Structures are given as C-alpha cells and as structure tokens.
Amino acid sequence: MIRTRDDALPPQLSAGDVALAATDLGFAVDGRWLLHSVNLELHAGEVVAVVGPNGAGKSTLLSLLAGDLPPATGAVRVGDVPVRRAHPLDLARRRAVLPQQPRVSFPFTVADVVRMGRSPWVGTAAEDEDDAAIARALVTADMTHLQQRRFPTLSGGEQARASFARTLAQQTGTLLLDEPTAALDLRHQEQVMSCARDCADEGVAVLAVLHDLSLAAAYADRVIVLRHGEVAASGRPRDVLTAELLGDVYELPVDVFDHPLHGGLVIVPTRPLNEALKNGVRQ
C-alpha cells in the first residue's frame, strides 16, 4: 500500500490513441442486466457523451469504466493497464473521475480539496508541477476567488466546480465525468463543457455522462445513446441524435432542429403550440 515510485509514469498519449477500451462489458444485479455487451473505445483528443433515459445504465457504465464495480462480463483497459488488476495508483495516474455527488466529510478548504487531486503524483517528477496545476485548475473551474472557503459551506454548484477542479488538477490522459453539469447554472454548464472540450483539444480523452442533449450535441465528437443497458446508437451527434431515435429511446416525441444563428443542434421535447405565440402570429 505504501508506494512511492517514479518509474511507473504512464506513457504520453498522442491524439487518436486508444485511451480507454471496454469490450463486451456487462453488469447484472439479481439476474437482471443493468448493462449488457457494451463495447466502447475512447480516443485521446475526443469528447464522448453518454446519454440516455434514467435507468439506462449510464452511471453503471461509468462505474465499470472507473473500476468501482467488477464487471460480470468483459473487461476495461485504461491505456496499457487492465482496470480490474491494476493498483489504484497506476489507474489514478491515467484517469480522473468526477463523481456525481461530491462529498467531503471534513471542512477542508477548496484549495485543500483541489490539492488532493495531485496526490497520485507524490514522489514523482510531476510533483514539481503541483502548484501550477492547482492554480490552473482553480482558474479553469472559476473557483480561484473561493479557494479559501470551506468545502461544506459552498453551494451545490460551487461544490461541483471544486470537484471538477480537483479532477483537472490530477492532469490525467483520461477524464471520466459523471453528470458534470447537473448542479450547474447555464454559465457554468457552458464553462465546464468548453473546458472539457479544451482538454480534449490538448489531447485528453473525455467521457461525460450528460442529460442535456443539446449540450451533448454542442460539445461531443461522438455520442453514445444507452437504452435498457445496451447501446442503442453511437456515432457523430448529427447522425445519432435524430428525432426518430430519441423519440423512441426516451418514449417522448422530440424536436431536433438547427439553431438559426450558429447552426448547432437544438433538441427539445415536442410541446403544444404556445397560445400567446399563436395570438402573436395572428396579429
């Protein structure tokens, strides 16, 4: 358990390398498959969004990829390391995980919490970059002005951003984000996702579980749609996020159209025509 090695630094990935691979991944509870035969490759330099209705297996998938749960079938590799057999430290130097509900049981300051993200690098050459990495992560997550606040005194969104900063400070080749935008306001949703996009542009492999389909369409290179624990569709947002497929998966009619200004995909549930607007049209 007590290990300080600096000879085991992970190899640097270049864009397009497979950062994380899952083959025939399955997970069952009480004989019911929560996730079944999922194959997935995450490449350095891309953002992959995992979407799907509640109970589709998104968080289960992320837990399996992170190594929190032992898969019933299949295996996960992060870079050159098999997740089930690897030492946690070898994994921690290759991938960072943003949990859905961050918790800190003692009143650590935000700066302390972000510094915890550097702990996998203690005793390695990368330790010299600690302060720079922390400062950068704080700026990126827009938490610099809150760095001396105690974590439990922050609002939900601020806690989520502090955790996001901790994940960034870890400076790994792969980022796994479980609903990174769930607790955030509009501005910070955009900020977190554009930061994830920046990370990918710098060569990091990013996988994010998202609920907001327009957000997924705007920032992801690829989208994986899960339904009942299986991959319903996977591919470029424009190919995958169609009204037909989404209506089918979410069991709700959905409108998909291009934004009149920037041309990005906008995805909203089909709603009855607004009365006020109807009147406005008549005038």
Add this chain to the structure above:
Amino acid sequence: MTALRSGLETAAPPPRPPMSSPDGAAATRPVRAHEGVGPAVLRPRPVRVLVLFAVLIAALITISLLSASLGQYRIGFGDVTRSVLHKLFGWAHVGHPIKDHFAEATLWQVRMPRVVMSLLVGAALACAGALMQGVFGNPLADPGVIGVSSGAAFGAAAAIMGGVTFLGDFSIAACAFGAGLAATMLVYLLSRSGGRTEVVTLVLTGIAINAVGGAGLAFCTYFSDQSARDQIVFWQLGSLNGSRWEYVQIVAPLVLVGLVGGVILARRLDLLSLGDRAARHLGVHVEALRLTAIVLVALLVAAAVAFCGIIAFVGLVVPHLIRMITGPGHRMLLPASLLGGAVLLAAADLIARTAVHYADLPIGMLTALVGGPFFFWLLRRTRLHAGGWA
C-alpha cells in the same frame, strides 16, 4: 482554457461553441482584482499551528510537574522541577534530587509513573480517536465503535473471574489487550464482503460485537465472587491508580508505533474524506488503508485500556477540539491530538486524585461526565451546520 463565452456572441455557425483564442480576452469574464492569473495557493496557517504546538507542549510540562507535586503528600513545585531536571540532565550537573528521601521516593516510584502513564494513555486514546474519525469520515466516530473497548473489558473481566496468573501482574492487562484486538479483528472480518468494507456495515457489526461483549461482561460480573466482582467493576470505571514504570515501558512503544503509523497514513486519510470511491480514484488502496488504520487504533486503545480500564470520550473530544484550530488535515491533526490528549488526561487525573480528600476518583467517570455533554453539543452543532448526521 479559461474562456467563457455567451452562446450567441458570434453569428458564425461553428460546429461547436467557440473555444479560447488569443483574442478571447474580450469575451472572458472580467478577472477579479484579487485573483490574478497565477493565484498563490495558500498553505494552512503555519503560525497558528506553531502557536498551538507551543501552547500544548508548555501545558504538558506544567501540568505534569504540577500533578507530580500535588497530592496527599505535597512536594514543592521547585523541588519536583529540580529533581526532574536532575533525572534528565544530571550528567550536565543540572538540578538535584530532593533532599527529603521519602519525597524523592514518592515522586519517582508513585507519582511520576502515574503522570507519565496518564500522558501516554491520553495520547494513545486521542491519536486513536483522530485515526478513527479519519477512517470513518465522520467527526463523531469513537474508537469504541469497532469493539475494542468492550472486547478488552470482557477479556479483563474473564481474567479476573478465572484468576488467570500466567503472566503474573500483567495477566489481566494481557487478556484485556488480546481480547480488545480480537474483538476489533472480528468486527472487521465480519463486516467484510466481496473484499470491501462499507462504513455503515462496520458500525452496525461493531454494535453487534459490543452487545456480545457486554453480555460476556455481565456474565463474568454475575458469576464472580464478591472480591472479583469489585475488581471488575472498578476496572471498568477506569483508573490510573497503581501505574508502574513497567506499564509505561509497554505502552510507550505502542504509542510511538501509533503516532508514526498515523503520520505515514495522514495524506491518505485526508483523501478518504472524499469518500471511498473518490479516494480509490486518487490511487488510495482503500481496504489496505482501512485495515492498517483499524489495527493501529486497536493497538493504541487496547494498550491504553488494558492497564487503565475504560476511559471514555477522550478519543472523541480531543481530535474535534484540535480540528477547530489546525483544520482537518491529518498531518497536523494527529500529532496535535496526541499532545492534546496527553494534556487533557494528565489534567483529568490530577483532578481525580486531588478533588476529594483521601479519595481517588475513577478517571473514566470524570471524562464521561465532561465528555457526554460535549458529545451532545457536537451532535447539535453538526445538526445545525450539516443538516443532520451525514
């Protein structure tokens, strides 16, 4: 990386919203004056921590000397100081023994072992408490949770009832120590499933083992003869009466092991406050850490309890008070708790010996009397601040 833009700021149709660019400054949120680009990441307050350590060490020395000088047979504070200096630095011709031989003998054969024992036991209990709270990620965790106290009490009671003498004077302590460790290991093993331990399962298993330990203790108390029964009852009340240098020699190395182990684990314990999953994501082998910490706690508490009986609440109260000053980082919390526990128990023992003339009050009674209300206050405070038991 820092760019943040409003979605409609550009009319051009990019496939995805704009990223940071060299000229992106205009669109970024205005940088606040005090945050700068490379913010100084502030370290914990070193001055405050230094002051705390200085105060604790000064208090420790003062209370120890005071405790050694006060009692039914009063020895002058100056005499005590000089005699102690002589013992420590006699080779450098500093200090001198007390001229009254009876006082010198009382000091070194009765008072001093007891004072040192109170320091060690307090240190062990507080250090164990800090480790325990770190392992459970809960500021209200107490070493009693993992069954070590009730196990030790049962072991001691069984030894008293059975009249065990295989180790002479150390028999009862050895049985208490062994049973305390065994109970802890039992709690740990029973709460393990699939190679992992969940905190809630650990606590509930601890309750089950504590109940069985309590039943065993009741059995021993009921079936013992009158004198053994008295001995069991007084052992449970906790007392430092009759401390000897031989006891000190056994407890001191264990406290040292606990302290060194605790400091080595400190950084990982910090990470554990993020929860088991997040700690694992940051490279901590959570199971190994938890097992190591629990073994350390069991060693510390069993060593303390074996010689002095049950002394409650020191492990709960001291780390909490220290945390208010040093902050929650375990690297400072553990050594400071150790000192704080030593000071608190030395003071408590001084009161136990001197509060009532010709009576040596049970120290466990005193600490529980103060600790109980304090625990309640903590509970209220936690409810107010965190919205409940979390």
